[in-house]
Amino acid sequence: MTLTLPDMPATARMTEADLRLELACALYARGKMSAVAGARLAGTDLVSFQGALSDRNIPRNYTAKDLHADLAAMDRLLGA
Numbered sequence: 001m002t003l004t005l006p007d008m009p010a011t012a013r014m015t016e017a018d019l020r021l022e023l024a025c026a027l028y029a030r031g032k033m034s035a036v037a038g039a040r041l042a043g044t045d046l047v048s049f050q051g052a053l054s055d056r057n058i059p060r061n062y063t064a065k066d067l068h069a070d071l072a073a074m075d076r077l078l079g080a
Contacts, residue, residue, distance in 0.1 A: 005019075017043060017080055018041075020041060020042050020043055021042040021043075021044070021049075021052055023041065024037075024038040024039070024041040024042040024049065024052075025038065025042075025052055025053060028053065028058065029043070029053075029056075029058045033059070035049060035053070035060065035061075036052060038053075056072075072074060
């Protein structure tokens with residue numbers, strides 16, 4: 001997909017990477033994509049994307065499904 005933006009003072013100093021990150025954060029905040037998808041759109045790793053969300057005071061939507069996945073991962077890592 002190609003997105004063409006008009007030349008505007010608000011975006012003139014932003015790089016493509018900056019704009020991708022801002023778009024990914026906004027879409028995540030509106031519930032339009034997961035954190036993993038947001039990180040992929042932003043072209044960064046999940047931890048960095050979560051840091052960007054935190055920098056923007058966007059809360060992580062941590063669900064019960066996330067909790068179960070994290071607990072399963074810990075069981076695998078700890079051999080429990």
